[in-house]
Amino acid sequence: MGPSDLDLCRAAADGDHAAFDLLVGRHTPRLFRVALSLCGSRPDAEDLCQETFLAAYEGIRQFAGRSSFRTWLTAILIRRSSRAWRKRKRDSRNVTLGDGQADRGELSAGDRRLDLIDAIRSLPDEFREVVVLREMEGFSYEEIAEVMEVPCGTVQSRLHRARMILRGKLAAYRPDDGVRQ
Amino acid sequence: MTLCPTTQILSAYHDGEIDVATADDVRGHVAICRQCQGELDEMKALSMAITDDAEALGVLPIELWRIQSTVRMSIGKADASASLRRTAAFLGAMAASVLIIATAWLVDLERTAAQVDSVGAAVAVAPDWERLASTLHTEPRPGIPGDMSPYSLRYAVAVDWMLRNHVPSERKPWEKPL
Ligand SMILES: [Zn+2]
Numbered sequence: 001m002g003p004s005d006l007d008l009c010r011a012a013a014d015g016d017h018a019a020f021d022l023l024v025g026r027h028t029p030r031l032f033r034v035a036l037s038l039c040g041s042r043p044d045a046e047d048l049c050q051e052t053f054l055a056a057y058e059g060i061r062q063f064a065g066r067s068s069f070r071t072w073l074t075a076i077l078i079r080r081s082s083r084a085w086r087k088r089k090r091d092s093r094n095v096t097l098g099d100g101q102a103d104r105g106e107l108s109a110g111d112r113r114l115d116l117i118d119a120i121r122s123l124p125d126e127f128r129e130v131v132v133l134r135e136m137e138g139f140s141y142e143e144i145a146e147v148m149e150v151p152c153g154t155v156q157s158r159l160h161r162a163r164m165i166l167r168g169k170l171a172a173y174r175p176d177d178g179v180r181q
Numbered sequence: 182m183t184l185c186p187t188t189q190i191l192s193a194y195h196d197g198e199i200d201v202a203t204a205d206d207v208r209g210h211v212a213i214c215r216q217c218q219g220e221l222d223e224m225k226a227l228s229m230a231i232t233d234d235a236e237a238l239g240v241l242p243i244e245l246w247r248i249q250s251t252v253r254m255s256i257g258k259a260d261a262s263a264s265l266r267r268t269a270a271f272l273g274a275m276a277a278s279v280l281i282i283a284t285a286w287l288v289d290l291e292r293t294a295a296q297v298d299s300v301g302a303a304v305a306v307a308p309d310w311e312r313l314a315s316t317l318h319t320e321p322r323p324g325i326p327g328d329m330s331p332y333s334l335r336y337a338v339a340v341d342w343m344l345r346n347h348v349p350s351e352r353k354p355w356e357k358p359l
Contacts, residue, residue: 017256024252025245032240032248046244053252057259116234134196135228136235141198156198160189166227 005069013060020060024053027073030137034074037120037132038081048084052077067146074133075147082125119169127162134159185217186210195224 002022003011011019028049035045035052055076056063063072120131129148133139139147141155148155186194186207193199194207211217240248 015260017253017260020256021249021253024249028245028248029240032244033235033238036238037235042241042244046248049248050251050255053248054255054259057252057256116230117238120231131231135231136238141193141196156193157189159196160192163192163224163227164188167223170227170230 006065009060009063009065009069012057013063020057023069027070030070031073031077033136034077034132035081037117037136038078038128039084040121044084048077048081051080055080067143071139071143071146074137074139075149078129078147082129116170119166122169123162123165126158127165130155130158131162131166183210185214188220191217191220192224195221195228 003019005023005026008019008023012023031049031052032045035048036042039045039048052073056073059076063069120128123131126148130144133144133147134141141152141159144155145152150158190199190203190207191211194204197204199207207217211221
C-alpha cells in the first residue's frame with residue numbers, strides 16, 4: 001500500500017510534483033468516469049479532468065483534509081462541469097437528448113446503454129449530479145451533500161426525483177421487460 | 182408498518198441511507214407488500230444498469246497519459262513562471278532602489294552647490310560631474326572579491342548616469358565617430 005492521499009497532498013503542497021503526479025494517476029480513472037457521464041464527449045471529459053487537477057494543484061494548500069481528497073476533487077469537478085454544461089446548453093438550445101428512444105423500436109444493448117447515459121445527461125443539473133455520484137461512484141448521501149453544498153435531506157429528495165424521472169425515460173429497463181433482473 | 186412507505190423512503194432504504202428503526206419497518210412491510218417489492222426491484226434494476234454503464238465510461242490509456250502529461254507540464258510551467266515572477270519582482274525592487282539612491286545623491290549634490298552660491302563666495306565651483314565623480318568609489322566592497330551586490334552596483338549605475346549626462350561632450354571621446 002502506497003502513501004495516503006493526505007500524505008501526497010501535503011507533499012504536493014510543499015512543491016513535490018511527483019507526489020501530485022501520483023494523485024493524478026490514482027484519481028483520473030474515477031474522475032474521468034464522472035466527467036464523461038456529466039459532459040457530452042470524451043475530449044470534453046479529458047479537458048474537464050485536466051482543469052480540475054490544475055485547479056486542485058493551485059488550491060492544494062487550502063485542502064485541510066477535513067473531507068477526503070476524492071470528495072474535494074469531485075466538488076471541484078462538479079462546479080466546473082456545471083459551468084461548462086450551462087454554457088454548452090446556451091450554445092445549443094435546439095438540441096435535445098434522451099427523448100428519441102420511443103421511435104427506434106427494438107433497442108440493441110449498445111443503444112440501451114447510450115440511451116441510459118443520454119437520459120442521465122438530459123436530467124437537470126442537480127439531479128444529474130446526484131445520480132452520477134450515487135449510482136456510479138457510490139458516494140454516501142453525506143459525501144454528496146458536501147460536494148453539492150446542500151443538506152442530506154435535499155440529496156435524498158433529489159435522488160428520489162431523479163430516479164422517478166429516469167424510470168419514466170427508460171421504460172425499457174423495467175425488470176418485467178426482461179432487460180435486467 | 183402497515184401503510185406503504187413513500188417512494189422517497191423506499192429510495193433511501195434502497196441506498197441504505199435510513200435510520201435502523203425505519204429500515205426495520207420498511208423491511209417488514211416490503212416482505213408482505215408486492216407493490217413496494219416491485220418498486221424496490223425497479224430501483225435495483227436501474228442502479229444495476231447505471232453501474233454496468235459506468236464501466237463503459239472508463240478512461241483509455243491514451244487519455245490517461247494525455248491528462249497526466251498535460252497536468253505535469255502545466256504545473257511545471259506554472260511553478261517556473263511563479264519563480265520567474267518572484268525573481269523579476271526582486272530585480273525590479275533592486276533596480277528601483279538603485280535609482281532612488283542615485284537620484285538622492287544628485288539632489289544632495291545640487292543643494293550643496295546652491296548653498297555655496299548663496300554665501301556669495303567668489304570661489305570657482307567645480308562642474309557637477311567632477312564633484313559627483315569625487316564622491317564615487319567604483320571598487321567593490323573591501324574584502325569581498327567579485328562583489329556585485331546592490332552596494333557596488335549602485336556605483337556602477339551612478340557612474341554610467343554621470344558620464345552620460347554630466348561630462349561635457351568634448352570630453353567624451355567614446356561618443357565621437359571613428
Ligand atoms: Zn407497500
